[in-house]
Amino acid sequence: MCDKLLPYAWLIPVFPFVSFIMLLAFRHRLQAYSSYIGSALTGLSLVAAIVVWVTGWSVQSVQHTGVWLAFESVELQMGTWITPLNLVMLNIVAFISVCVHIYSHTYMKDERRRSTYFAWLGLFTAAMLGLCLSPNLLQFYMCWELVGLGSFLLIGFHFEEDKAKAAAKKAFIMTRIGDIGLLAGLILLYWQTGSLQFTDIYTVISSGELEAFHVTLISLLIFAGAVGKSGQLPLHTWLPDAMEGPTPVSALIHAATMVAAGVYLVAVLHPLFMASDTALTVVAVTGGVTATVAAVIAIAQTDIKRILAYSTISQLGYMMLALGSAALAAGVFHLMTHAFFKALLFLTAGVVIHHFKTRNIHQMGHAFSELRFTGMTFLIGTLAISGFPLFSGFFSKEAVLSAVWHDERYLLFSLALLTTFLTAFYMFRLFFIVFMGQGKPTSGPKKALSMALRLPIAALSVPAIGAGFLYTPWFSAFGNWITQWQTAQIDPGHEVPWWMMPSAIMCSLAGIMLAWVMYQKLRVPLRELPYLHAFTLRGFYMDELYHYTIKQPLQFMSTTTVYIEKFVVETVMESSSSFVKWVGKYGARLQSGQVQTYGAVGFVGLSILVFILFWTGGYF
């Protein structure tokens, strides 16, 4: 019975895709029902995902594919693939998408273009689910780009605003830079292994046929794609700007799913990365540095969504760090817990923003008394992300830290610990400023949050607390399950030094304490250190750096090329037609109108002809 349903796994992305088509084609007529249709269809895909999970529980790797494009030497396929990793991703994506759909029902109820919004959500969800199901790199890449399209459309949803327009453009271009690296790596991998199917790639890698140079080059190119999509340094500046999109979009895309696609990519191709120490080091270092830098930047931000955006970048750095330390289970586990608590944080932030009509945290305050439910759930999320004991984030950070230590990357380990401290610090800074302290109570009537807002938030709080228990140092069910399909040398759980857990707890608590002291008790703002503050507030001036090192040189090159075109190419090509004109103009001067000149010329010519005739022996 179990196996019979698996071939129908392809239906999972089809439901949201149907939603997309329907809502786009009939957007005016279905305006009022758009959220119901969207939520229902996404709910169907969630149901399907759960069914597939339950039936495919013990499956290691099953694929159903059909030939898509074939000619003599090349065969490309499309289909579905079920592994434990896929199942985790599928369910996370579907679940969070449903939560966001339901939340958007209320959040976007005043929006004039509701149907279009839900259509784009459907497109995005369908592409993301398709990505998770992909059996080969090509289908993966296709869905990857479509996910980028969905993100672009949703970030720029309020297209009349210049900020949204700029943010969408930046997001698309930056991720595309990474995507080109991924495409190049994909093609090179194809020529090395003869196939793009993940299973075939694994076979080739484990047989050791690939040269070290190729493995490293390909993994680095593929990692470039992940860097773009997951907002790692140096392609991270699009993520904070992407906050111009509606908040539910940020929750779905830029917290839980799309940015996780990069992590998923590295995870699914983990055997490839494992075959090259250089690649692993690059991944780990990128992850670690990103985590710390982003955490530092987050400390100075005043826009609530930007704080959360930088924290996403930082947490993604953690995941990359784990993957780079050869710990697949830890990375994926943190992916899972992060998806839940980050989506939770964004959705609750949405309520807060709506309540205060601003995104600036310094214009908020004292929210806990007015928004009890929101405050509680936000606190849950904050505790989770800070690694407070027994919440989900705690266990996943544990896993990451122990993996880094186990891999003997001590410098990165200290960075990771530092980041734990910083994370707790800035998140609780956020919490204290917004929810505690003296703020001006808003004058509007206090109405209870609608069910559509409460339900998803509550639904997400549960795994934010509880998901951690799936993979603790004492109970590595998750770890075992997720690595069972990898024949490579993965070791799901390892010996954890006794001091690991206490030191992590201490860092988190220290961060919380410092935040409490600075923002609750003493209200010491960071503005005391002006230069440091400006520097961190502006994200280490990275946007400006890119402007001067990439945008301006590019414009310069373009202008130079325009000049080359105008003055060099055109002149050369122009010269051929002007030469013809010149010949014509001066040749015409032969027509002087003087009969006698014509006569003389004719006579001379005739003489020459006759002379030649006699010279060559004549005609006769």
Added chain:
Amino acid sequence: MTSVPLNAYLMLALILFCIGLFGALTKRNTVIVLISIELMLNAVNINLVAFSKLGMHPSITGQVFTLFTITVAAAEAAVALAILMALFRNRSTVQIDEMDGMKH
């Protein structure tokens, strides 16, 4: 009396032809140009008659052809003068280098 050698006739015709050519190509007065053309034609006539008597295969063909040439020359002179009269009436000049309407 000793007969005049062939060369002498041919030289005479050549000289006459060259004078005629020179006149046709350099004189400014159209009437003189026409006269020079007549001169060239007559030079050819001399050639023809000389070859008719003193050439490789003497026959009367050359002289007969000469009659044709004279007739054609006369007709051509008449037409040319008529055109010249018409031109003169239009432009009040017979200077040939002022007739350059076919200039580019």
Added chain:
Amino acid sequence: MDWLSLLIFSPILGMLLLATVHRKNESLIKAIAVSATALSMVIAVLVFVLFHQGISHAVSYQWINFGHDNIVFLLNYELGVQGFSVLLLLLTSVLTLLAAFVATFQIKKNLKPFFLWLLIMEVGMLGVFSSENLVLFFLFFEMTLVPMFFLIGRWGDRERERTAYRFLIYNGLGSAVLLLAISALFARTGTTNIALLQEIMANEVQGSAAISETFRNGILWAMLIAFGIKMPIVPLHTWMVRVHVHAPPVLVIIHAGVLLKIGAYGIITFGAGIFPEQFAQISTFIAILGVINILYGALLALGQTELKHVLAYSSVSHMGIVLLGVAALNQPGYHGAIFQTLSHGVIAALLFLIVGIVHSRTQSTQLKDLTGLAKAMPIASGCWLVAGMATLGLPGTSGFISELLAFLGLFETEPILAGVGMVGLILTTVYVMRIILSMTHGKHTLKPPTELRDLTHSEMAPVFVLVLLIIAIGVWPSLLTSTLNLTVQTISIGIGG
């Protein structure tokens, strides 16, 4: 039943009918023109279907023979199709139908001569892709030049006459070179039949070893120059940019959609087809040319302030991918090159179709005047987005398939050049994003505020057809590759790759 000849000369029926109609009777003129092109399309579809059923459409009629004893010169009226050409025939007839349809509401004056010229040009275009004989090919090739000259010169914008002359002189030069090459071939081998020439050049015919390497290289280069002017290859592209900008958008649909593809068709079928060994020897150079096309076109497109200029340089850039694909010398590469030829035709048509529509509303194509159109024209903006995404090669559109296959092919043989070429894809993204976003997003500020209506039903029809084509080919590329398989195999056997 000689379907090919029927197809090629079917527009003449329309021409004859048109000739009898008075020039003031606009609605009848429009009806006849559209039906004539529709008829051609129907026959083209029929040819395609029959081709798939295995019917070879090759015909041969005696035309010009001269010579004596052992030196016989044969010039026959020979037609034939393979996978590539039959698809190009379909593309031509579809795009001409679309152009005729759109012209009914975008061309305002002198409708009758416009359609007459258009129909003559269609005969030429259809003939070009069906000829099995080089001289016949040349005949039809020239047949497309003259109508284009008049069409640009009479219905273009302010610079139309200079553009028309420039077009004629440049393409005329190219034709002269091509004629030289064809004559030399004819004199040397006594035939211009393509299949025979391929055999001769492959040294399968007695006496063909006597044809020197220099001769073959020379002819190949001459053909490269001639078709390079058409394709266009940088630096021979300046005429094309002018045409794209100053010709009416309806005409650019055909120009960018079909005429430029004649260049690509020529290089693939005659260059690589008749002289495979010599072509393989210069493949690295061709790849470099392709990379230059991509990068140069993209950099220029970035720096433009006027929409049609951007699209013109974008065309230059995308034809570079065709070169890359052919230079790869392997099956994915050829598939990619041919795919790009077809796909870019459709994409360029869609782009200029929308430009024409927008221009008719706003009377401007300056980028600074076209902002914020998404609010008033959501459907047009959506289709513009699809066109833009197809240009930059988003999966799900035909642009992706061609880029994927071309680069897939090139990475095998010239990985470094392929890597450089990929940078061009990033540049493409930047300029495409620029034009999409500046046109659709933001606020509309053109003063006086013009009345912006979204697409009318008659505008929606061609636009949606093209959008559907782009997506259909992008999602089911086997629609095309199954037809192309045999062609590609033939080419690759010839080159030995």
